[in-house]
Amino acid sequence: MHDDDIANTMRALGHPVRLEILRILATQQQGQCCCADVTDSLTLAQSTVSQHIKVLLDAGLIERKPHGTRNRYYLRHDRLAELSSSFGGLLKGLAPVAANKETEQA
Amino acid sequence: MHDDDIANTMRALGHPVRLEILRILATQQQGQCCCADVTDSLTLAQSTVSQHIKVLLDAGLIERKPHGTRNRYYLRHDRLAELSSSFGGLLKGLAPVAANKETEQA
DNA sequence: CCGGTTGATCGGTGAATTGCGATGGAAGAT
C-alpha cells in the first residue's frame, strides 16, 4: 500500500459517521446489513447514508452484494487487516530510528 | 479516544502530503526539523506547507517548539502510540463477533 | 400489470479544504 492509498483509506475513515457505519455493519451477525438498517440507526437522510457507503465502498473497506430487492453490505475483513498492517508499517516508519527493529511484512 | 477524535486524527492523516511531512520529520535525527526543511523537500509553497503543519499540529500529531528565529517540529510519538492503540481497538471492534466459529468461508 | 419498497444517483447549497502569493511580526545578524 502506498502513501496515496493509505491517505485515501484514512480519509474514508476520517468521518465519524463512516466509522459508525462500519461499526453497525460489524454488529450484524454474519455482517449482513442493508442500507435501510444503517439509515435507521443514523439520523441522516438515506441519500446521505448511501453516499457515505459509497465512500467506504470506493475505499474497499466494505463490499456490496445485491440480494433480491435490497443490497447487503459486508465488512471486508481482509482489507481491514491489510490496512492494519499498512498502518502499522507507517507508524513503524515514523518511529525513532534507534528503536527501529526488523519486523517488516506486507 | 472517541469516534470523533479518531475520525479527526484520521482525517489529518488522510492526505499524502501530510503523511510525507510526518515522514520527513521522522527522518531528521532527534526529530528536529523546521518548516524550511519540510518546504525544501516538497514542491509546495511555504504557506501551503505551513497550513498542512497546522493541521497536524491541531490533530496533536506533532509539536512546535520555537527555537530562536525558527520553529522546530517534533513528532509526538506518544500521540502516535495512542492513535495506534485506538485504531487497534477500532479494528478489534469491527472484527467478527466472537460468539462464532472462526473457520468460516466467504 | 400495478403498487410498494429499496437504494443508487442526480442536482443543488453551503461549508470546508487545498493551493497560492502577499503581508507582517519576531528574532538574529550587521
Add this chain to the structure above:
DNA sequence: ATCTTCCATCGCAATTCACCGATCAACCGG
C-alpha cells in the same frame, strides 16, 4: 537601528465534501 531570514497568517480562487430532497431503475407481491 537596519537588514535579513523564518514562517504563521491573511485574503482569494478552485475544488471537494456533507447533506438534502427528488428521481428512477430494479425487484417483489398481489
